[in-house]
Amino acid sequence: MPHWTEHAKDCREQLGKGWDIIHQWLDEYAGVYWPAKVHRVHRHHRDGVEEIRNKWGNEAAKAAEIHIIKDEGCVPFKEEIYADYGIDINDDVQAKVVNPRFFKIRREE
Helix, strand or coil: CCCHHHHHHHHHHHHCCCCHHHHHHHCCCCCCCCCHHHHHHHHCCHHHHHHHHHHHCHHHHHHHHHHHHHHHCCCCCHHHHHHHCCCCCCCCHHHHHHCCCHHHHHHHC
16 A cells, blocks of 8 residues: 555656645545555545545646555545445444444454
């Protein structure tokens, strides 16, 4: 799983600006979950890109797409990324932050 600084390097090469804040925002929950890549359900999808576009503009949204494509291979719909990680879209994912092992335990059941 690439560190946000690697994503910033990719953006500097492609966009001329690293967009550190975007990569940090996308990966904000990375240290909370086990396995760590499960943090992607929060913002590594098209809704996350649109949220970035609304907060920081079109170029920031492009930086988010570069980041997400490197991590996921595409920019999935929210429903797709939830399904990829075996999470019911109706679950309150934010509440699972209290028990970050939830995902590992659930997948083993």
